[in-house]
Amino acid sequence: MAKSKDNIKQQLEEELKKRKPEKYVLHLYVAGLSPMSQKAIANIKKLCDEHMKGQVELEIQDIYQNPIIAKDGQILAAPTLIKELPPPLRKFVGDMSNTEKLLVGLDLRTKE
Amino acid sequence: MAKSKKFTGSAVSELPKCPTGIQGLDEVTFGGLPKGRPTLICGGPGCGKTLLAMEFLCRGALEYNEPGVFIAFEEREKDLEENFASLGFDLKSLVRRKKLYIDYIYIERSEIEETGEYDLEGLFVRLDSAINSVGAKRVVLDTIEALFSGFSNESILRAELRRLFRWLKDKGVTAIITGEKGEALLTKHGLEEYVADCVIALDHRVNNQIATRRLKIIKYRGSRHGTNEFPFLIGENGISVFPMTSLLLTSNASSVRISSGIRSLDAMLGDKGYYRGSTILVSGSAGSGKTTFGAQFVDSACRNGERALYMAFEESEEQLVRNMKSVGINLKKWVDKGLLEIASNRATLCGLEMHLVMAHKSVKEFKPKVVVIDPITTLTGAGVEGEAKAMMARLLDFLKIEGITVLANDLSLIGDKGEATEIGISSLCDTWIRLTMETQGYRRTRRISILKSRGMKHAHETKDLLITDKGLEIKDIPGVREENT
Numbered sequence: 001m002a003k004s005k006d007n008i009k010q011q012l013e014e015e016l017k018k019r020k021p022e023k024y025v026l027h028l029y030v031a032g033l034s035p036m037s038q039k040a041i042a043n044i045k046k047l048c049d050e051h052m053k054g055q056v057e058l059e060i061q062d063i064y065q066n067p068i069i070a071k072d073g074q075i076l077a078a079p080t081l082i083k084e085l086p087p088p089l090r091k092f093v094g095d096m097s098n099t100e101k102l103l104v105g106l107d108l109r110t111k112e
Numbered sequence: 113m114a115k116s117k118k119f120t121g122s123a124v125s126e127l128p129k130c131p132t133g134i135q136g137l138d139e140v141t142f143g144g145l146p147k148g149r150p151t152l153i154c155g156g157p158g159c160g161k162t163l164l165a166m167e168f169l170c171r172g173a174l175e176y177n178e179p180g181v182f183i184a185f186e187e188r189e190k191d192l193e194e195n196f197a198s199l200g201f202d203l204k205s206l207v208r209r210k211k212l213y214i215d216y217i218y219i220e221r222s223e224i225e226e227t228g229e230y231d232l233e234g235l236f237v238r239l240d241s242a243i244n245s246v247g248a249k250r251v252v253l254d255t256i257e258a259l260f261s262g263f264s265n266e267s268i269l270r271a272e273l274r275r276l277f278r279w280l281k282d283k284g285v286t287a288i289i290t291g292e293k294g295e296a297l298l299t300k301h302g303l304e305e306y307v308a309d310c311v312i313a314l315d316h317r318v319n320n321q322i323a324t325r326r327l328k329i330i331k332y333r334g335s336r337h338g339t340n341e342f343p344f345l346i347g348e349n350g351i352s353v354f355p356m357t358s359l360l361l362t363s364n365a366s367s368v369r370i371s372s373g374i375r376s377l378d379a380m381l382g383d384k385g386y387y388r389g390s391t392i393l394v395s396g397s398a399g400s401g402k403t404t405f406g407a408q409f410v411d412s413a414c415r416n417g418e419r420a421l422y423m424a425f426e427e428s429e430e431q432l433v434r435n436m437k438s439v440g441i442n443l444k445k446w447v448d449k450g451l452l453e454i455a456s457n458r459a460t461l462c463g464l465e466m467h468l469v470m471a472h473k474s475v476k477e478f479k480p481k482v483v484v485i486d487p488i489t490t491l492t493g494a495g496v497e498g499e500a501k502a503m504m505a506r507l508l509d510f511l512k513i514e515g516i517t518v519l520a521n522d523l524s525l526i527g528d529k530g531e532a533t534e535i536g537i538s539s540l541c542d543t544w545i546r547l548t549m550e551t552q553g554y555r556r557t558r559r560i561s562i563l564k565s566r567g568m569k570h571a572h573e574t575k576d577l578l579i580t581d582k583g584l585e586i587k588d589i590p591g592v593r594e595e596n597t
Contacts (some may be wrong), residue, residue: 031233039229063234067241074218075234076264094228095262101227 024056024106025085031078032064036095038080043096051108127334130178130250130286133171135162136353141329145310150277150287152307154299155314160325160346161290163199165252166192166313167350168288170201173211177332177403178249181242182214186260189214199350213246215239221261226265232272238278243283251287261300277306300332309333315341324466327353328449345469354469365389370482370517373412374405375410376586380562380571386543387567391508392476393538395522396547400581401558402521403427406484407443407549408583409519413482414446421480423471424456425490434458440582441525453478459490464503475514483511487521508540542566547577560586 024079028044030037041060046109048056063070063078073082077093129143138144145151145168153161169180184192192214193203195467206212215238243251251374256273264271280287291299298304309332326341344353369384372392386392396402403426410420410554418532422443424432432454433443446452455474460468477482488504511518520541538544543565549556558577562570 019262029234031231031237034228036231043228063237067237069235070237071215071241075238076217076219076232076259077230077235078233079230080234089223090222090225092225092227094226094229095230097228098226101225105225105227 022055022086024052024083026056026058027073027082027084028058028060029063029069029073029075029080029082030060031076032062037079037093039097040081043099044081047096047102049101051103052106113270113468117407121388129335129447130172130429131176133175134167134351134353134534135349136230136342136344137351139326139328140342140353141332142336143289146332148184148281148284149309150280150289150307151310151312151313152289152299152303153312154291154293154304156293156316156572159293159314159316159350160344161314162187162254163346164351165254165288165290166196166201166203167199167455169212169250169252170203170206172250173206179211179246180213180252181239181246181248182212182252182254183239183242183256184214184216185219185255187254187511188216192528199346200348201350210246213242213248217258221262221264226263230265230268232259232269232276235272236276243285244440247365251285252290253257253287253293254290256289256531257301257303258289264321265334273303273306277548283382285568310335314565324464343466343469343475349471352469354472354475366515371407371412371416374584374586375408376575377584380575380586381543382569384568385519387516389512390542390566391512391540392515392517392519392543392545393522393546394519394545395538397549398523400547400549401577401584402523402547403432403486404436404439404441404579404584405545406486406519406521407439407441408434410452410482410484411443411446411540411583413517414449417451418481420446420452420482420484421478422452422454422472422486423482424454424483424486425459426486428456439579439584453480466504468507468510475511475516481516483516483518485518485520487523489523505540538563548574559589 019064020023026044026048027044028040044058047056052098055082061069063075071076073080079093079095083090085090086107092105096102115502122587128147129145130147130563131138131144132141139368153164156160165196166182167246169182172178184193185434196203203212203214207214217235236550239251256276257267259265259273277289289303291301293313294300294302296313298313310332313328313330315326315328317324317326317385325346327344328341329337329339335562342353344351353447368388371378371385372381394402394405406422410422413420420430427435429447433447440590441450443454448453451476454472457467457470465596485507508518508520544563546561546563548558548559548561559575560573561574562572574589576587576589578587
């Protein structure tokens with residue numbers, strides 16, 4: 001019994017390790033090229049480079065150009081970042097200046 | 113109607129108005145909501161805010177060719193469609209025909225993390241594209257306060273709300289914003305601060321265990337408006353507001369006479385009967401024949417091919433039909449022919465205002481020439497006495513303005529209470545007939561006398577009233593010689 005329990009634990013840990021270098025799919029919705037949009041784009045790009053290099057697919061969309069995506073994506077605030085993958089789906093609003101909150105929200109760092 | 117025209121004619125330069133098409137609301141606002149501006153509608157849960165807002169859009173789309181946008185923060189499109197189908201509004205078809213655009217905005221606090229500064233440009237973009245897609249002239253935001261549950265940065269929200277209302281004004285759309293009633297403020301989050309042009313409060317109140325919905329215009333900048341609380345009804349055709357502004361004596365006086373249905377009574381009333389459009393009060397103690405009196409009047413009207421409405425507060429339709437059959441009055445015949453409508457409701461079924469609204473509604477729909485209220489006094493049971501009198505005055509006045517001849521029964525509990533009827537409505541009546549029971553030895557006899565009858569010669573002596581197989585009959589009291597009147 002004890003042996004199989006250890007096995008499961010080991011398996012889980014391995015699984016988690018495998019998971020870590022997972023692919024992230026992030027969508028950033030901005031409203032035109034306002035200073036706030038630019039700030040958000042710069043912040044999120046920096047974050048991707050520093051913490052998710054090579055594992056992130058970042059798509060930036062302008063809701064002015066394509067209003068229908070605002071409806072489909074249930075976008076209310078701008079800028080909004082949506083973590084499509086991995087689940088669960090999460091929404092971040094703001095100029096992405098609070099790096100700490102983002103990292104926790106993207107499961108890149110645990111809350112202390 | 114003529115009255116309200118006179119009013120608008122004298123107005124200097126009023127704000128342009130946007131008619132809602134909701135029954136009664138345009139009358140109390142003197143034309144509708146402020147055109148091209150936002151209006152706040154506030155009230156507690158279940159008071160009819162969403163309904164009023166949606167009806168505004170539907171009627172706008174159907175009756176005024178003004179397409180609308182409904183931004184729902186609380187209900188999904190599908191739920192809205194289902195809820196409104198029961199009120200006869202086919203939202204699906206309106207959406208298909210591009211008369212209406214519904215956008216459901218989903219807000220879930222737990223899914224949103226705030227990381228720095230933001231604005232609500234997403235909402236603006238969605239609203240803008242919605243307005244453009246149908247060419248909307250009317251917009252509803254129901255309930256925008258939901259934003260406060262989704263976002264925590266109140267200073268950003270407030271700035272954005274201010275911007276939103278300015279933006280709506282710039283767009284030139286007539287907007288309704290709904291808000292949940294707050295404790296100290298009109299709305300939970302003080303929306304009235306931003307929407308300064310027109311504020312309407314809805315209320316659902318229980319008084320003496322009887323619930324009434326009421327509407328009050330709290331403010332309407334740049335326009336006159338009724339300041340009373342107006343009762344309203346949510347019926348199968350949506351909302352109807354009952355304007356109680358008809359307390360002016362503007363009814364036309366007709367000199368046409370109408371038979372009371374009792375030939376011997378007509379004889380007492382200058383040989384011709386009542387004036388058309390007059391109000392007749394019949395007071396008497398229990399069992400003095402008031403209901404028969406009313407039934408006979410209705411019967412006579414129907415015989416002449418006129419529509420009659422019998423508002424029975426004590427008997428059901430079947431009971432009334434059966435009882436009247438025993439004195440030779442066949443009411444069933446007229447019901448079947450569609451000339452008679454018997455509306456029987458317990459007086460305590462709902463509040464006074466509701467009775468008023470219901471009476472208003474059936475009169476507007478059925479268009480009777482003759483109305484019998486049997487008895488008008490039971491309505492006192494449905495409210496506070498002071499209110500009851502005012503409400504009866506309104507009811508009688510309304511019927512008078514419509515040119516309807518009304519016969520109201522009044523149950524005087526104590527037979528010889530004198531000439532002060534219970535709620536003092538006698539002064540509103542043109543003809544007042546009193547029925548009494550007199551004890552003579554071991555027998556009780558019914559007596560009838562005419563206490564007053566404005567504008568006509570009438571008999572002054574008391575006579576015997578007999579209930580026969582063929583209805584009522586009036587005879588001279590045996591042994592009393594008729595005096596000259």
